[in-house]
Structure formats: C-alpha cells, structure tokens
Amino acid sequence: MTAQSVNANDPLERERAHLASSRAALRAMRADVEALDIKDVTANWVNAAVLQRQIDERIAALADLAHTPLFFGRLDYLHAPGAEKAEGAEGERFYIGRRHVHDGDGDPMVIDWRAPVSQPFYRASKKDPMDVGTRRRFGYTGGELTAYEDEDLTDAAGGEQASRLLQTEIERPRVGPMRDIVATIQPEQDEIVRAGIGGTVCVQGAPGTGKTAVGLHRVAYLLYAHRERLARTGTLVIGPNRSFLRYIEQVLPALGELNVAQATVDDLVGHVEVRGADSADAARIKGDARMAEVLRRAVRAGVTMPVEPVVVVRGSRRWRVPAYEIEEIVRELLDRDIRYGAARDALPQRIAHAVLVRMEEAGEAPDDRVQDAVARNAAVKAAVKAVWPAVDPAKLVLRLLSDAEFLAEHAAGVLTEDEQRTVLWARPARSVRSAKWSAADAVLIDEATDLVARTPSLGHVVLDEAQDLSPMQYRAVGRRCTTGSATILGDLAQGTTPWATSSWAEALTHLGKPDAAVEELTQGFRVPREVIAYASRLLPAIAPGLAAATSMRESPGDFAVRAVALDGLDDAVLAACGEALAREGSVGLIAADARVAVLGELLTAAGLPYLAPGEETTEAARLTLVPASLAKGLEYDYVVLDEPAAVVAGEPDERTGLRRLYVALTRAVSGLTVVHAEPLPGALG
Numbered sequence: 001m002t003a004q005s006v007n008a009n010d011p012l013e014r015e016r017a018h019l020a021s022s023r024a025a026l027r028a029m030r031a032d033v034e035a036l037d038i039k040d041v042t043a044n045w046v047n048a049a050v051l052q053r054q055i056d057e058r059i060a061a062l063a064d065l066a067h068t069p070l071f072f073g074r075l076d077y078l079h080a081p082g083a084e085k086a087e088g089a090e091g092e093r094f095y096i097g098r099r100h101v102h103d104g105d106g107d108p109m110v111i112d113w114r115a116p117v118s119q120p121f122y123r124a125s126k127k128d129p130m131d132v133g134t135r136r137r138f139g140y141t142g143g144e145l146t147a148y149e150d151e152d153l154t155d156a157a158g159g160e161q162a163s164r165l166l167q168t169e170i171e172r173p174r175v176g177p178m179r180d181i182v183a184t185i186q187p188e189q190d191e192i193v194r195a196g197i198g199g200t201v202c203v204q205g206a207p208g209t210g211k212t213a214v215g216l217h218r219v220a221y222l223l224y225a226h227r228e229r230l231a232r233t234g235t236l237v238i239g240p241n242r243s244f245l246r247y248i249e250q251v252l253p254a255l256g257e258l259n260v261a262q263a264t265v266d267d268l269v270g271h272v273e274v275r276g277a278d279s280a281d282a283a284r285i286k287g288d289a290r291m292a293e294v295l296r297r298a299v300r301a302g303v304t305m306p307v308e309p310v311v312v313v314r315g316s317r318r319w320r321v322p323a324y325e326i327e328e329i330v331r332e333l334l335d336r337d338i339r340y341g342a343a344r345d346a347l348p349q350r351i352a353h354a355v356l357v358r359m360e361e362a363g364e365a366p367d368d369r370v371q372d373a374v375a376r377n378a379a380v381k382a383a384v385k386a387v388w389p390a391v392d393p394a395k396l397v398l399r400l401l402s403d404a405e406f407l408a409e410h411a412a413g414v415l416t417e418d419e420q421r422t423v424l425w426a427r428p429a430r431s432v433r434s435a436k437w438s439a440a441d442a443v444l445i446d447e448a449t450d451l452v453a454r455t456p457s458l459g460h461v462v463l464d465e466a467q468d469l470s471p472m473q474y475r476a477v478g479r480r481c482t483t484g485s486a487t488i489l490g491d492l493a494q495g496t497t498p499w500a501t502s503s504w505a506e507a508l509t510h511l512g513k514p515d516a517a518v519e520e521l522t523q524g525f526r527v528p529r530e531v532i533a534y535a536s537r538l539l540p541a542i543a544p545g546l547a548a549a550t551s552m553r554e555s556p557g558d559f560a561v562r563a564v565a566l567d568g569l570d571d572a573v574l575a576a577c578g579e580a581l582a583r584e585g586s587v588g589l590i591a592a593d594a595r596v597a598v599l600g601e602l603l604t605a606a607g608l609p610y611l612a613p614g615e616e617t618t619e620a621a622r623l624t625l626v627p628a629s630l631a632k633g634l635e636y637d638y639v640v641l642d643e644p645a646a647v648v649a650g651e652p653d654e655r656t657g658l659r660r661l662y663v664a665l666t667r668a669v670s671g672l673t674v675v676h677a678e679p680l681p682g683a684l685g
C-alpha cells in the first residue's frame, strides 16, 4: 500500500482532473433539470405542482456540496464487469461516489456507491478480490483532493493492511451533526447495509459499533435498489427522542435521500396529547404484551347477540331474517380473523344477503343494487348498531383505565388483581380530552385503533435504540411494517427503561418478525480503547454474557478519573470543561438530570456558553450540557462526566442506573474525564 501526497505531473493530477470534469458534468446535469419547461407537458395545476416538486427535489439532490467529495474511491476491474473473463478482455475503471454522475454522452463518470459495481469497494479482499485488481481510496482536505492510497488485490501473498485514510477518517475530530460513512463502510457493516429488502435484520452492537450509521445507510441502499416500491409504500426511521433525530437528520439528505420520514415511537402513537406519567410499575404492566389480549377482549365485548329479528320493508313486502340466523352471521364474523371495523362494515351486506336469499326463494330476481339498498335500509342499520356497535379506541381505553369492573371483566385471567389495581387511574377521567394520558396509554390506544382498523404498513422501518421498547411498543412498530421489512438496532447493555428487553428473540416476536436474523457488530469506531475498557467493567452487572467492543481507534485517547472533595466538585467540573474546550472538536458535559440546572448556572456564571443536546455544535459553540437521560446515541469528542453516583441514583434501580452510566461513559470519541466527589458506583470503584 502506498500513500502519496501532492506531486506535480503525477497520477494525483489526473485524478484531480477527473474530479474537475465530474463536477462540471454534475453542473451540466443540474442545468438540464433546471431548464426543464413543464408548461407544455402538464394539463392541470395539480400535476404541475407535483412535477415541479419532483424537479425541485432533483435539483436539490444534484447540488455539488463543496465539503462532500464527489467520489472517494476507484476500482480497477481486471475485466469488464459481466464480460467473459477471457484473456485479453479489457478491464474497466470506476470512480465510486455518493451519487451517479454521467457526462454529455451518458457515460458514467462517478458510480453510485450503492450500485452492484461498487460493492467490491467495500467487500473485496486479497482472499476474494471480486475481479478487482486495484482499489484506490482518495483523501480530501477541505474539499480538495490531496492524497490517494492503492491496494493491490492481486497480490495474494502480501498480507491485508489497515488503510491510513480509513484510520484518519475514524480518528477525525467530531463537530456538528452525524455524517455519512459511505467512504469507509466496513465489510461486516456492508453485509447488513446490502441485506435484501425481504428480510428483517436485527443488529446487536456495543456502543459506537456503527449501528445507527448502518441503519441509515441501509435505508439509502434499499431506496436505491427498490426506489419505486418504497416510494409507494414509504420508509421511516424511528429514534428515541427529538434531539437524537436532529443529530442524525442530515445523513440521508447528504446521501441524496430527502423523503425518509423520521419519528419517535411517541410520535407514531400520537392519538392523544400525553400530559401524564405512569409509575414504573404501571408503565411496565401497560407495556406488557398481555395488554393486547385485554384490549382485544374489550373491543369485541361490545358485540351482543341479537334477540329480535330484522324486518326489512320494501314496497308492499316485508322480509324477515330471524335472530338465530343473524347470530350465525355474527358468530362467523367473530371467528374470522378480520378487524373489528371491517367486520362491522361487512355485517350489513351479510344481513342484506340473507334478505336477498328470501327474495329469490319468493321468485324475485334482485340484483346487486337491491342488495346495496337493503344493506342501507334503516332496519338493517339499527340492527348493526345494536349488535356490533362502533368502537372509539380512546374512549375504550379510557373506560378500561377508569372503570374497575370493566377492566376486571376483560382482564380476568390475564392480569392479576394487583396488576389491575396498579394500572387503574387513581382519579377516573371524564373525557378523552381531559384525561391525563401517559405515553404507555397512547400505545394502548394505538393497539385498540389497530384492532378496529388495520394500520397501513410501510415498506421499510428502521428502529434505533430498540432495546428500550416495551412489548406493546414493539407491536406498535411491528404493525407499521407488517407487509414490509425492518432493521432493528440496539444494545441490550444500554436498555434504560424498566421494561427494556433482555432478549432479541423475544423483542422480534413482539414485533411480528420472529424469523429475523440477529447479527452482531463488535468493532467500535467511537470510543478509545482505555475508555471502552473502563466502561466495560460494568458489563457483568448490566448485561452478563455480552462481549465488550473492541476499538478501531489507534490513539489510546485521553482518560482521567478525578476524585475531589464534595465542595470542590463544581470547580473541578468547570476546569475539566475548560481543558476540553482548549482541544479541537465538540465537548459534552454529561450529568445526572437533577444536576443539569445547577451546572447550567455554573457554566453561565463562568462565561461558558453551552448548547442543549441536538442543537448543532459548530466551531464557535462547541460545548453541550447533556442530561444523562438524553445522552443515548449521541457522541462528543471530549466528554466530561459529572458525578457518576448521581447518574446511577437518578434511576429507579441500580441495574438501570449502571446502564445509564454505561451509556454516559461511552459517548467520547477522543477523551473522557470523570469527575466525582462521591464513591464511584459498582465495578468502577
């Protein structure tokens, strides 16, 4: 492997020339789209608006961003791809980049990283060169092409060597939001990114192993490989909270994908305004999958067997369907596995059919229109209303949580009496609007809504930080991809909810994808070696059996644990922040939620401006004050961790506390300073 820097008249100049002409070609592609005149092709303004929006998106996607290099790699194939590998068959050269660029003749100048031809860039090795002779990686400095590095894949004898450019990319200081990793996706990551759309993949990975990155690149890949299908069905990325979503929101647009929706689980089930909170016990029971059975029973409980016949009067004739026959229809609908609302819609037609049979027996020849008319007949409507009443999902849940008898009736044998008491509201709510709904209640309403009418399925859903979901939340996500697939990302050791999952097999079952493959990522790209070793001391207590991540970072990282006297804590924390700010990159001060207000005042008094998590760090504003509860998924170059014991004490039980601490300890990219006055918790002491 050779790394080279600027040197006139060398291959680097030729590569720069290719970059310049590729950029010119991209500008031309953009100009072509901008010049499109849609006046002649659209007959009405609705079409015109839709088309114009598509054109605007295409123009945006064709932007030449100064700081995202147009290509980052080159593959020299030994033969033309697909051609006979006969002797003498000529090889072909492809530049690999974020998007496809072609010249005026339509010949490719840059190939999209997601194209099949690009795959060897990520996967080829000396053992399996995939018909590639040379793999070239490019190095950029501020948008300028400044270096390249070649790997001769035909030289099977020479060992595999780590790439300098890859190493530089991994060690690069972080500022601003999350960035894409297209230039450096690793083989085991690529396998997940390019997994087929048909299957659901679940990824267990220690902190910083690239789960989020892999999930986002997988959506981008699927959109490329199945554009039409996913444009129709939709894609969605689910993250734990707003600040996390803001942190990741620029990755997909940078890859040219502007139409991927983002949401939290709470957003998905936003049927009511959430203003209340549950005790941990109540939330755990409300999140238990057994609640689905309670709801199923409660929804169907409104169905009552008819006692009266239905009598339809048409003209001078009366048609009578006896109660027992309607009961048969109702029983049959109950037995069928269809939604409550769909069955309710079917019932009038079924009763009308029974009337029509009688008409035919009497020698009439009614057609479909007659059946429709009978189905709309007032007597039929009244019967349906009595037998199969409409269900308002929110009202139903309101009643379950307010009315002990109603709950007992449907939870009998499913929830214990104790559990029933725990979920019942202390003060029953009067209306859906005035009720103090909790997040778990909203999930129950979502389940009830789906029992009434099927939730539409998306084409692909990415679920990040999945370990924190309750079984009922998994069900809520699962019904949004019943006919599609999902990518489930998480780390059992980072589960910090009282209902956090302890097994992926179980989680996948609740999600409705029990056959999904579970993959594990162990190579860590974020946390320095010493820091991950320190944090991993907590693993036996928080997730026995899980392996610690390795660290791909060569620099050992700065790591310090400072014990101070109780009255010296605040000053020591300020000093540590000052030291971190003297370095390059972002700084995160992570503290127990209860300490955040005090620390905020302290920073302000010290003249240190700070941001909230999710607000974009810039060169000018590099310090973020992070409540431990929002640290998940985020990363900072330097982390100052305030009083670990307080972080642990902020959680309802010790294991959850230690897991929260594990999350906080694994946010650092270049260095971590732990400042404490109280004894260090658990295995850290």
Ligand SMILES: Nc1ncnc2c1ncn2[C@@H]1O[C@H](COP(=O)(O)OP(=O)(O)OP(=O)(O)O)[C@@H](O)[C@H]1O
Pocket: 169, 170, 179, 180, 181, 184, 185, 186, 189, 205, 206, 207, 208, 209, 210, 211, 212, 213, 214, 491, 525, 526, 632, 633, 634, 635, 666
């Ligand atoms: N192949 C790669 N090349 C370069 N950087 C990478 C690669 N994979 C991951 N990274 C970087 O490592 C960091 C951690 O990645 P990411 O946030 O996706 O990890 P994670 O597994 O989701 O972590 P956590 O469990 O803490 O949420 C990010 O800065 C990401 O860009």
